[in-house]
Amino acid sequence: MKLIGIDLGGTEIKAGLVDEDKGLLKKTSRPTEVYKGPDKIVENIYEVVKSLSPDLDIDAIGIGSPGSIDRKKGIVRFSPNFPEWHDFKLSKKLNKLTNKDVFVENDANSFTLGEWYFGKAKGMKNFVAITLGTGVGSGVVTHGVFMTGNDGIGAELGHIVVIPNGPLCGCGNRGCLESIASAKSVARHAKELAIRYPDSLVLKMAQTIENIESKHVFKAFEQGDYLAKTVVQDTIDAMARAFGAYIHIFNPEMIVVGGGMSKAGETLFKPLRERVKKYIMRSFIDTYRIEQSDLVENAGILGAASAAIFQTREEK
Amino acid sequence: MKLIGIDLGGTEIKAGLVDEDKGLLKKTSRPTEVYKGPDKIVENIYEVVKSLSPDLDIDAIGIGSPGSIDRKKGIVRFSPNFPEWHDFKLSKKLNKLTNKDVFVENDANSFTLGEWYFGKAKGMKNFVAITLGTGVGSGVVTHGVFMTGNDGIGAELGHIVVIPNGPLCGCGNRGCLESIASAKSVARHAKELAIRYPDSLVLKMAQTIENIESKHVFKAFEQGDYLAKTVVQDTIDAMARAFGAYIHIFNPEMIVVGGGMSKAGETLFKPLRERVKKYIMRSFIDTYRIEQSDLVENAGILGAASAAIFQTREEK
Structure with missing residues (x-):
């Protein structure tokens, strides 16, 4: 075609x-x-x-x-x-x-289908796709079926609660994965802390509190910045808990992660993979891989196609 | 057949x-x-x-x-x-x-298949089955597919974390649904509290702390017992958070609940249904039902068949 x-x-x-x-x-x-x-x-x-x-x-x-x-x-x-x-x-x-x-x-479904036809999950029968963008988008292929549920609105993996009574999420609930692990939430968390850590590298990079974005946080994290470490560790722990749930639920071959925040690369993925191990049962060890999407700038186009x-x- | x-x-x-x-x-x-x-x-x-x-x-x-x-x-x-x-x-x-x-x-898969062929979920294309027994068993049918995952070990819905750093679970993790909402966990929680509430109805019913079972807790809850209320409310909140996750993930037509603890009936189901609403996005309202299994004592036999x-x- x-x-x-x-x-x-x-x-x-x-x-x-x-x-x-x-x-x-x-x-x-x-x-x-x-x-x-x-x-x-x-x-x-x-x-x-x-x-x-x-x-x-x-x-x-x-x-x-x-x-x-x-x-x-x-x-x-x-x-x-x-x-x-x-x-x-x-x-x-x-x-x-x-x-x-x-x-x-919608873009989350497109991303998932793009990974299925052109990405790292090409042809797989069991995988989970996550985009860490402004929000957290997601999609699931299980037993070769693109899963959308009874009314076509399922696979909302970003709205499972990972921190009970945590930050308010756009959906109205508190402590959803999206309220902690989206680029927007990472930036918000860093902005809140920046008031208390005015000498943080994050603030130096962003110049003003209002300008802080998730990419500043990950760059500062690489350099050992204290504020950045606090934010990134919280984010990774919440993600790991959610990923653990996906692994128990879907027993997927792969979790493939894209979206703006995934560009942090191994800075994000290495500690994330380690942390996920803490949240899974023994029988699931080595049954899955967690991978960064390689479709990068073309993910949107390939997903739409x-x-x-x-x-x-x-x-x- | x-x-x-x-x-x-x-x-x-x-x-x-x-x-x-x-x-x-x-x-x-x-x-x-x-x-x-x-x-x-x-x-x-x-x-x-x-x-x-x-x-x-x-x-x-x-x-x-x-x-x-x-x-x-x-x-x-x-x-x-x-x-x-x-x-x-x-x-x-x-x-x-x-x-x-x-x-x-295994019994959790049997229960799910039994509900699919003979129970309330008969013929449904999208449902989740949960047994609240000694542990928490579970199974999923999505898009008409009995979901077991890449290695056949998925659908472990009882091992998603609902209380980070919560009680130790049999799987080695902490705060899994199973560590809070299984009959065993409910009894353990009540036993811990019974020391502080020696005049609780739960203890009167069970006679000794060692004898406390989840059924005593639910019976005492019906009569407004304080200890029982504490345990049941914690249990229902954890279950509701997990059920909210299942609804977001699978967009199921039904969550059907069986196992020993489900015999508490509307004492459990009424507050549970109310609580679940707190943990779902608006678009999922009225898309699902939460029902008590009606296979009762025959669930095991029908499930095996x-x-x-x-x-x-x-x-x-």
Whole structure:
């Protein structure tokens, strides 16, 4: 199959021409121009599609978007990046312009499918995929089935409670993994502590408290900074507890981790792997691997293309 | 299909003749006589089989047993009730006597399959089954697949951490659901508190601290006993946190709960259902039911028979 994958962000549309067997063939991007309104965004997507394949010599188009997506109908119910989109029939609108099948999928599902078709979990029957971005996204393949549950809203691994009565999470609960291990939460935790540690490297790197991001925390951690150590150790312990749960529940071959925060690489993964061992039963030792995604900047495009492959197959 | 289901306990062998469509036709039991050695146990099972179906007019035999079972090979790796059994070829031994297919399955898997074929979750594509017995057993059907994971050891929902650094669990970790919400843990918690509350109803019912069981705690809870309230509320909160996780993860249609402690009925289920709402995101409200198993005393027999049905089908 030949596809176009669209990674639809609030500021940029990233797109690529993807061959199912050969992977990413070429890619491009352009500004999303959210301020010009919904229909202009669809036109911008169309423009990007045509620039990648002028005669539309493709089988389908996949779009990965944050927010709540009705994947069966190709509707964006709502999305934080596109405040004007309410039940927006994205699939139908782009289909009118291109006359191609258009599939829309949320970014966590796209990421999981991308890992399944193009990433480290390629072809695996049992794996868990986690994205550590602004939030914590996740997906599961178990016994070769892409698991979404009875209403298609499951696999929310970021909303299991790892610290009872912990920090307030966006979902309304307290102490969910997302409230501790997302890039946003790591930054928030560091900001809170920065007031007490004004000489921390984190603050030197970020210059002001408001500017602190998770990447500053991980860089300072590498250099032994005390504030950073506190934050990273708490984060890793919460993650390890959640990963332990995933291992007991799914007995997966692999947990593959992507998203902005995963770029910390071995600084994050080495202590995480060690810590996870503390939270699993003996019988699970050496049954799994915890790996950093290697799709990197193309994860969004390949994920979107994968959603189109998956939905084309599923429908048949 | 016509089957014999064997619920193999340390003191008693419970067995039933089961018709796939009509359910349990008749049942019987006899002492296990563990002290007479492994081969005598197999003979005792054979005797029970013949008493239920003298001409062995059955399609297969299913055996449900606690412990670590190699279901593919029908081997009991080890079982707390049968200290002499190490890699015991139970399936092969009974097959020699009966010339019938014999399938062995651990009790948590049997319970789940029993609920799927004969219980409240009959025919469901997405449900979670939990037994609150001495330990916490569990099983999952997701998208119509009986989920066991890459090595067949997954669905260990009792070993997710619900209280970090909580009580020591049999698995070596701390604060697992099993360390708080099993009958054994409830009794242990009550015993610890009984020293401080010598006038508690729990102690009056049990007469001595050593005799305290989870059923005393739930009975005293109904009568407003302070000690019992403390224990039950902690237990329910831990269970609710775990159930919230299962709902986010599997988006199941039902969580069906069995095992000795589930006999507390609405005393347990009513506050549990209320508490679970605290731990789920808005989008999951009204997507699931939490139900008490109605297989009761026959759960073991029907579960064992179901394991035989499932494995017969799976093999074909």
